[in-house]
Amino acid sequence: MAPDVNDFNPKDPEYLAALSHVRGLLEFIGENPDREGLQETPARVLAAMREHFVGYNEDPREHLLKTFEEVEGYDEVVLVSDIDVHSHCEHHLVPFVGKAHVAYIPRGRVVGLSKLARVVEGYAKRLQVQEKLTMQIANAINEVLEPNGVAVILQCQHFCMCHRGIHKPNAWTTTSKLTGAFLKNPSSRLELFQLIGMNKNGTD
Numbered sequence: 001m002a003p004d005v006n007d008f009n010p011k012d013p014e015y016l017a018a019l020s021h022v023r024g025l026l027e028f029i030g031e032n033p034d035r036e037g038l039q040e041t042p043a044r045v046l047a048a049m050r051e052h053f054v055g056y057n058e059d060p061r062e063h064l065l066k067t068f069e070e071v072e073g074y075d076e077v078v079l080v081s082d083i084d085v086h087s088h089c090e091h092h093l094v095p096f097v098g099k100a101h102v103a104y105i106p107r108g109r110v111v112g113l114s115k116l117a118r119v120v121e122g123y124a125k126r127l128q129v130q131e132k133l134t135m136q137i138a139n140a141i142n143e144v145l146e147p148n149g150v151a152v153i154l155q156c157q158h159f160c161m162c163h164r165g166i167h168k169p170n171a172w173t174t175t176s177k178l179t180g181a182f183l184k185n186p187s188s189r190l191e192l193f194q195l196i197g198m199n200k201n202g203t204d
Contacts, residue, residue, distance in 0.1 A: 008046065018046055052088055053126055060122030060136075064144040067109040075148070077188070079103040079195050080116045089160050090127035098156030098172070101196050104141055105148040105181050105188065116141070130156055130175050138177035149180030151192050 008015050022042035026033040033042065083100040102116045123136045138152040153176045162169040181188040 008043075015046070019043065022046065055122045055125030058122050060119045061140045061144050063115040063118040063122065064111050064141065066115075067111050067145065069109055071106070071110050074110065075106060075108075077103055077105055077191055077195060078110060078113075079192065080113055081196055083117045083120050085120060085124050085133075085154060085156060087124040087126070087128045087130075087133060087156075089158060090129060092160040092164070093127070094159040094163070096128075096130065096156045096158040096160075096173075098154060100137070101151070101153040101155075102137065102141070103149075103151040103182070103192055103195075104145060107146060107148050109145060111145060130154055130158075130173055134175040134177050138179065142179055147180065149182040149185075149188060150177070151179075151182040151189075152177045153196070 010016075019042040022045045023033040026038060026041065031038060033039070079101065080103070081099075081101040083102060085096075085098045085100050087096055088094065089096055100120045102120065119140055120137055123133055123140075134152050134154050138150050141147070141152075142150045153174065155172055155174045157169075157172055161167075161171050178189065182192055183189075
């Protein structure tokens with residue numbers, strides 16, 4: 001269960017130190033942390049960080065442990081597309097957001113569809129780089145379900161590119177990890193890309 005984002009012990013030395021660090025950052029940028037509008041900001045920042053990084057409190061692979069075998073022998077592509085991704089860049093602590101397309105080809109066992117989204121969420125709610133996030137999602141599914149193939153494609157916008165540095169707000173980054181049949185079989189790969197395109201553009 002995710003912790004209550006406001007459930008801090010106000011006397012905890014680590015919490016008090018973290019409050020002090022946030023105050024220091026406010027002072028560093030030239031602000032006065034004691035002015036009215038900022039007096040509660042350090043506590044709010046810590047609550048927000050606990051929510052943003054709740055993924056450190058779980059093992060996302062556990063979402064995949066409950067599976068189903070009574071699926072009439074289904075052994076074709078299972079795709080959950082356009083899963084919202086909200087994560088934070090570990091280099092600048094700023095958000096990157098986008099979509100994840102997660103697919104696998106079952107080998108006798110399937111998992112509840114929402115569990116794939118929960119795996120994405122569990123790894124995204126940590127400090128990340130998009131490449132590592134892609135690999136973690138794919139590896140978790142591959143290791144737990146042992147399917148005939150896994151495909152994970154992430155398409156994200158990085159605020160560290162959009163709002164600082166090079167300032168390219170229209171730039172998107174795409175990463176992918178393919179295993180098994182998706183990697184070795186061109187027809188499986190083509191089917192995957194067609195299904196993703198169908199979900200984006202409608203079924204016409």
